Amino acid sequence: MYTTAVCPYCVAAKNFLKSKGREWTEVRVDLDPAEREKMMALTRRTSVPQIFVGDTHVGGYDDMIALHREGKLEPLFEGEA
Template identity: 75%
Template sequence: MNAPAQPAQPPEIIVYTSAVCGYCVAAKNFLKSRGLEWKEVRIDLDPQARERMVARTRRTSVPQIFVGETHVGGYDDMMALHRAGGFERLISGAAE
């Protein structure tokens, strides 16, 4: 007899942020409104984290948002993906 299938773990969400960033707050509020959890990486407190973010994204602005290994982009990118219906698929693991 097979064991019951375990529900798929949602992909980890990572949000690179800094203290003085309205779009970072907006992005976190959106994620919270969807009942999602995320790992926040403050690049203003950790220069090495900033270097890693720039190396991964080729961007210097925040927020930079990852769902699993997928780089979503900034707040506007995430909202555009959401409006197109792609964000829900991504967080469910279907788009990875």
């Protein structure tokens, strides 16, 4: 998950994943401009968070919650997508 320190949606995404018992790797793009460039190249987006489940780009917090509500996030976690 690509994040910054002051992003409320990043905090919400981490809290949601924690509530689901999930772990993640956090990449702080505010500390490393090269990581921001990498994030933008991978996602074609400039906002954070940018969330990946494995190699699948989920999108931002709202995208992740929409997938969850559609019942499509948990299969991604289980590698069934």
